[in-house]
Amino acid sequence: MGPQHVTPEVADVLRACDYVVAADKGDNDGLLAARRVVAGAYGVELVAVTDPERDRSDPVDYPAAVREWHEARVAAYETVLRERGGEAAFLVWGDPSLYDSTIRIVEELATRLPLDYDVLPGISAPQLLAARHRIVLHPVGAPVHITTARRLRDDVSAGQTNLLVMLTSSLDLAGLEDWTIWWGANLGTPSEELVAGRVGEVLSELGAARARAKESAGWVMDVHLLRAPA
Template sequence: MKVWILGVGMGPQHVTPEVANALRSCDYVIAAEKSGDDGLLAARRAIAEAYGVEVISVPDPERDRADPTDYGKAVRDWHEARVSAYESVLREREGTAAFLVWGDPSLYDSTIRVVEQLAGRLPMEYDVLPGISAPQILAARHRIVLHPVGQPVHVTTARRLRDDIATGQTNLCVMLTGTLDLDGLDDWSIWWGANLGTDSEELVSGRVGAVAGDVEKARQRAKESAGWVMDVYLLRAP
């Protein structure tokens, strides 16, 4: 068996020629299917259809999202459930399969870890091809560089934002936002975007104290338009 992990950016328009060639070689795509109206599954179907590849949807196991005490264990349990679900499909169909990763597989995505576990259970090989990431599109949309001259950018999650600020981080790219917590950061600057690269894209930038309300409204518009919202933002201290 062969498995490709393919970064597809924010939709069909971001599929690179390299990823397109790999996708054409596949027999099928495996895609998680979440409950309700799954806009991300629809996007994956559109990409696969453009290259004549069948999509096998697999009901995505539920994850404990109630801020469990042991967050790491909750994620590991979720990954294990995904491994078992995907293993059944791979054993039955064999051939060459692909996982289409929103954005890039290297950044806050679990697919590589899941496939590593699958490779320990099945006689298979796998490879990874990169995609365009949300931070890249965010920087392009706002026409900015993610870091000041000669300085770093700290990529983190909303869950860790307050801890990272407390340790002295002053230039942070924040992903996996869930809810926005910008209290006390009024004088910081923010460059924010949601559903980047899609028809429901929203952008806001400015001083946090001046645009926090605009961000919340734009976030709601994106969710109402697409049925889901995935946002990312750059936060910089004054």
């Protein structure tokens, strides 16, 4: 999640690789800056690749829009890998097994290039959220449902009562005022923000904290746990 959360295993690999490949999303890209800090800490060059445009206007066929974006990313990364060769690393923000495209992109790259790859685990956003708030992500003997903000309403309507919510473009918590929230933004960075409490009592605090995170870093990447009243 931040330079301090790089595991010894990953640190050894970074020192040994030739360069890190990272998407460049334009001016004031805070995530690219964070990756530069990590790469610099281990003496490895970072190669920034202009990230293709993505339809973010809530398209009717969301999966198709994402597939198109992924295909464009694969093509951009393929060009760099063909030109440079050597051993490259991708630094995934959070956890490549949860709502992230990197593994799928590398799988596709492996069909186009003579390459092999490994996935090395680190500290995930849900882990860090739980640690910061000193909580367990689920009640005794109960599950935690991992979902996205896009699906939150449908999941609540389907009866889910303990939800870990990712990919939050905005906080829409109307009707959940009696639920409890444990929220974090930009975890592991200097712009980290944390809020916890009954939703109806912390709504204004959440909005202010989210605004501070964005003002400080130029971006917001947040995750939260929502739990229905017992």
